[in-house]
Amino acid sequence: MPFVPMRSPHSMISVTGQTARRHSAVWAALRLRADLISSLPIDAFRHTTSGIQEPMPLPPVLRNPTPYMRMMEWVYSSQQDLDTYGNCFGLISNVDGGLFPRFITLVPASEVTVVQKPDGDVRYRIKGREYDRSEVWHEKQYTVPGMAVGLSPIAYAALAISQYVSAQQFAVAWYTQNAIPAGILRNSAKTIKAEEALEAKARFKASVAQGDVFVTGVDWEFSPLQSKSNDAAFLNSMNASAADIARFFSVPVDMIDASQAGTSVTYANITQRNLQLLILHLGPMISRREDAISASLMSGPRFVKFNTDALLRMDPQTRSAMMGQQVRDRLRAPDELRQLDNFEPFTEDQYAQIDRLFTTRRVTVTTPATPVETEGLVDGIES
Secondary structure, eight states: OOOOOEEOTTTOOEEOHHHHTTSHHHHHHHHHHHHHHHTSOEEEEEEOTTSOEEEEOOOGGGTOSBTTBOHHHHHHHHHHHHHHHSEEEEEEEEEOTTSOEEEEEEEOGGGEEEEEOTTSOEEEEETTEEEOGGGEEEEESSOOTTOSSOOOHHHHTHHHHHHHHHHHHHHHHHHTTOSSOSEEEEESSSOOOHHHHHHHHHHHHHHHTTTOOOOOOTTEEEEEOOOOHHHHHHHHHHHHHHHHHHHHTTOOGGGGTOOOTTOOOOOSSHHHHHHHHIIIIIHHHHHHHHHHHHHHHOOTTEEEEEOGGGTTOOOHHHHHHHHHHHHHTTSSOHHHHHHHTTOOOOOHHHHHHHHHHHOOOEEEEOOSSOOEEEEOEETTEEO
C-alpha cells in the first residue's frame, strides 16, 4: 500500500518501508513485535451456555494458511506489514464448506492500492488487477473514522527516520573522507605552484595510503580537520531518533537496546518486565488481531486467542511457589499442574512414597489430667 514519501527539509532523504528498515531502531522494533506475537500459541474456543470457554480444534486455515507457509511465519510476516504500513493484505484462494477462507496468500502491502468510493465501497488493486472485499484479506491496525485503511507508523515517523538516515550518511561520508577534506598539507616556507601542489599531494597520499610513514623536511605541515561542533551534535541526534522510533512503534526503549539518558527502570524479575510489556504495549494489538481473525475465519460462538501465558514465563522458584499455593488454596489439582510440565498423573507407588515422607501423623500427648491430641513434626517429618 503506497504512501507519499516524506522528505525532511534538512536532509531530503526519501523514507519508504524499505529505507526505514535501515534505521536500526526501526528494524529492532519491527522484529521484536513480530517475534513475540508469532511465537505465541493460538487456541480456539467456543462459548457455551454456561459461560465456560470450551477448547476446540483450530480450523485448517489457522494451521496452514497457505500450502507452503505455516501459521508462525504467516503471523510474523503479516505483523511486519501491520507495523510498517498499518495494513496487511492477502488473496483468498479457496474457501471451506462454510464459505470461510481456506488459504490466504499474503501480498506485500507496498504492492496494494486501496480505492474507497464515495458510497463507501472498497476495491483493491493488486499488480494491475482489481479485487472486491470477498477476495482479499485486509487487516488494519491503526484506524481512524472514515478511512478504509489503517495509518502507517512509518509515514508518521518519517521525519525522525530521515534525520537518522541523514546522520548515518554524514558519518559514513566523514570517515571515508568524502564529506569534507581529511586535512590540509601546507608548505610553510614558500608559495608553491599548482603543479608542485599536485605532485606533493600525490607523494603524500601514496605514502600514507597504506599506513606508511611520510618523511619530509621542516617546510611541510599537515593539519587534520576536525568535525565542527554542530556536525557532532547532528550525529548525537541519532540517539534521540531511536527513542522517538520506540514511541512510534510502541516498544520500550531499553528493549531495542537504545540508550536514553537520565532514565532507568528496575524490575523485580523477568515476569514483571514482560507483564508491563504485555499490558502497555502488546496487549491492545493482540486483542485487535484476535478480533479480526475470529470475525473473519470463525463462525458463531467460536473465537481464537493468542496464549499470552507463553510470554509471562516465570523463573523456576516463582513458578514453583505459585503452583504450590494454587494446590494449597484448592484452585488446581496436582495432576493439572503436572500436565503443564508434561508429567503423567501420580501413580500409586508415587502416592505411597509421598505418604511415607509427608503424611500428617497424629500423636497423643498424655498429661496427668487429660490426653490432648496435637499435630506437629515427629523426627523431623511433618506430622
